[in-house]
Amino acid sequence: MRYTAKKIGTLVLTMVLVSLFVFLAFSLLSGDAATRMLGTEATPERLEALRAELGLDKPMGVRYVKWLGALLRGDMGTSYQYRLPVAQLIGERLRPTLTLTLMAFALIVVVSIPLGVVTAKYAGGFLDRTSTVLGQFLMSVPPFFTGILFTYIFGLVLHTFVPGAFPQWEDGAGRYFGYLFFPALSIALPRIAMTVRMLHGCILDEAQKDYVRTSMSRGRSRGNILYVHVLKNTLVPLVTFLAMTMAELVAGSVIIEQVFSVPGVGRLLISGIANRDAPVVQAVVTLVSFWVVVCNLAGDLIGRRIDPRLRTGEGGRS
Amino acid sequence: MKKHSHFLIAGLVLSALVFAFIILGWFWTPFDPMKMNGAVRESAPSLEHLMGTDKFGRDILSRVMKGSGFTLFVALGTVLIGTVAGTVIGALTGYFGGWLDEALMRIGDALSAFPSFLMALVLVSVFGAGRNHLLLALGIVFIPSYARIVRTEFARARNQNYVKSAKLMGASTARILFIHILPNIWPVLLSAITIGFNNAVLAEAAMSYLGIGVSPDEASLGYMLSDSQSYLAVTPWYALGSGLVIILLILGVGLIGEGLKRRDL
Numbered sequence: 001m002r003y004t005a006k007k008i009g010t011l012v013l014t015m016v017l018v019s020l021f022v023f024l025a026f027s028l029l030s031g032d033a034a035t036r037m038l039g040t041e042a043t044p045e046r047l048e049a050l051r052a053e054l055g056l057d058k059p060m061g062v063r064y065v066k067w068l069g070a071l072l073r074g075d076m077g078t079s080y081q082y083r084l085p086v087a088q089l090i091g092e093r094l095r096p097t098l099t100l101t102l103m104a105f106a107l108i109v110v111v112s113i114p115l116g117v118v119t120a121k122y123a124g125g126f127l128d129r130t131s132t133v134l135g136q137f138l139m140s141v142p143p144f145f146t147g148i149l150f151t152y153i154f155g156l157v158l159h160t161f162v163p164g165a166f167p168q169w170e171d172g173a174g175r176y177f178g179y180l181f182f183p184a185l186s187i188a189l190p191r192i193a194m195t196v197r198m199l200h201g202c203i204l205d206e207a208q209k210d211y212v213r214t215s216m217s218r219g220r221s222r223g224n225i226l227y228v229h230v231l232k233n234t235l236v237p238l239v240t241f242l243a244m245t246m247a248e249l250v251a252g253s254v255i256i257e258q259v260f261s262v263p264g265v266g267r268l269l270i271s272g273i274a275n276r277d278a279p280v281v282q283a284v285v286t287l288v289s290f291w292v293v294v295c296n297l298a299g300d301l302i303g304r305r306i307d308p309r310l311r312t313g314e315g316g317r318s
Numbered sequence: 319m320k321k322h323s324h325f326l327i328a329g330l331v332l333s334a335l336v337f338a339f340i341i342l343g344w345f346w347t348p349f350d351p352m353k354m355n356g357a358v359r360e361s362a363p364s365l366e367h368l369m370g371t372d373k374f375g376r377d378i379l380s381r382v383m384k385g386s387g388f389t390l391f392v393a394l395g396t397v398l399i400g401t402v403a404g405t406v407i408g409a410l411t412g413y414f415g416g417w418l419d420e421a422l423m424r425i426g427d428a429l430s431a432f433p434s435f436l437m438a439l440v441l442v443s444v445f446g447a448g449r450n451h452l453l454l455a456l457g458i459v460f461i462p463s464y465a466r467i468v469r470t471e472f473a474r475a476r477n478q479n480y481v482k483s484a485k486l487m488g489a490s491t492a493r494i495l496f497i498h499i500l501p502n503i504w505p506v507l508l509s510a511i512t513i514g515f516n517n518a519v520l521a522e523a524a525m526s527y528l529g530i531g532v533s534p535d536e537a538s539l540g541y542m543l544s545d546s547q548s549y550l551a552v553t554p555w556y557a558l559g560s561g562l563v564i565i566l567l568i569l570g571v572g573l574i575g576e577g578l579k580r581r582d583l
Contacts, residue, residue, distance in 0.1 A: 014428040021429075021437070025444045136576060140569035142520055144527050144540075145561040148547055156551050163550075251433035255524050259547070269436075270528055273443045281443075285436060292431050 018289035026278035077279035097264035103184035116199030135193035147259035187252035243299020326577025333570035343383025369559035388538035399457025404464025412472025442531035471503035512575030
């Protein structure tokens with residue numbers, strides 16, 4: 001119980017710090033938000049009026065608390081550039097981003113777990129060495145470059161999809177997922193390489209332990225030990241790693257959405273930053289930090305469910 | 319130790335080549351990277367133009383050489399800021415401990431869960447465009463990760479005998495921290511630097527790809543990639559040339575890092 005409380009405390013701190021950081025950063029700029037909206041030729045009176053309307057005339061602390069309070073009630077403010085509620089702007093763009101992230105995550109899990117296990121089982125063999133070299137290479141390719149390559153090969157040469165023409169959900173699930181497959185694969189590839197390497201290392205470390213030798217001496221087969229004991233013990237670090245991956249995929253999505261013209265939250269964030277649209281950026285970044293926190297917490301709780309040993313720490317109670 | 323040194327060697331050779339290529343670009347390029355030549359517009363790679371030319375007849379190899387110079391500059395600067403500040407903070411907090419250590423590490427923990435790339439995006443938008451601002455933003459964002467690594471090592475070294483005896487001999491704290499302990503954690507720091515360098519290259523490329531923090535006259539590789547995307551159907555070699563240098567740069571340093579890690583095992 002105490003552990004969970006402490007964990008949640010750290011996570012709440014993450015969200016508060018991130019939101020405070022973004023808020024402070026944008027408060028330093030937003031003085032001229034009114035100027036930007038009205039143009040430099042606006043009269044001082046009109047500027048003052050708009051600042052008052054946006055709440056920019058109040059001290060920063062007051063604004064932060066007010067903003068936080070509104071956010072907790074679900075009110076994210078109004079975008080400077082679109083003049084629309086931020087909640088609505090985000091809501092309209094959430095589906096492609098979530099789909100993209102989840103598809104990438106599914107690809108990572110489906111490809112890297114079997115590959116990690118197989119390369120560890122035949123460590124030092126041809127497959128292992130090939131995957132090490134290939135992995136090192138894949139980790140060096142920026143996802144947005146992979147995205148450009150895919151656009152060229154599958155979009156312009158093979159015509160598998162039409163670059164830039166993002167199909168709506170209503171156009172049919174096949175086309176929707178078909179389009180999002182390429183950006184998802186682009187951000188998944190380097191992560192697959194990382195996950196394989198991580199799992200591979202974990203399994204080999206675990207295989208060095210005494211209980212593996214004991215089991216061997218009792219005549220159990222290598223495969224049996226690997227699948228029954230070793231894998232079970234690598235599950236917890238794997239889950240933690242995957243949770244972190246899930247959290248970081250959002251950052252990858254921000255970039256790849258730009259490459260494939262996916263109308264998602266990432267593009268909203270970029271246009272918000274480019275136009276210094278403080279309410280949009282604050283809301284999106286805070287939302288991302290919430291996502292990060294939830295992923296980490298979920299990874300942690302699942303890990304503790306899998307491995308009872310983690311639950312007995314901290315004074316033996318939980 | 320000998321078994322895996324081919325990672326290190328391959329990395330060193332590749333990095334030496336790529337760095338030489340980029341540094342050469344600071345002083346000399348085969349053509350003027352900005353000069354437009356209507357006679358050779360959109361020509362595919364040839365002996366004269368090894369990476370072809372773009373829509374305006376500019377030599378892509380020259381542009382890539384110039385552009386990778388910006389990328390390298392930002393990446394090195396970022397690593398420098400991150401390493402120096404991170405080492406000082408990590409050394410002090412790790413060696414002395416106490417409430418400040420506790421507080422800083424809690425904050426570091428909380429922030430490290432958040433993707434650093436997004437943090438840098440926000441910072442750059444505050445600082446404004448320009449490569450020095452980009453460098454500063456990325457540098458600041460990467461400080462906590464270095465500080466954490468260095469702190470752990472210093473906290474471990476604090477109780478070791480060589481530190482205790484140095485203290486008994488009357489060495490000053492600064493001397494213990496930077497003359498006695500620092501050389502001992504060098505291998506760990508070095509592998510953190512290779513990872514940090516690659517993250518910086520990736521972040522810079524991604525940032526300038528998104529068009530945030532760059533001005534067009536400082537066209538770095540990421541900016542060129544984003545530019546090349548508009549002409550992908552006509553001049554695909556433009557994208558390929560810009561991307562290739564990023565990949566080779568990261569691959570080389572990544573191999574060095576991997577080689578160092580395996581050697582230490």
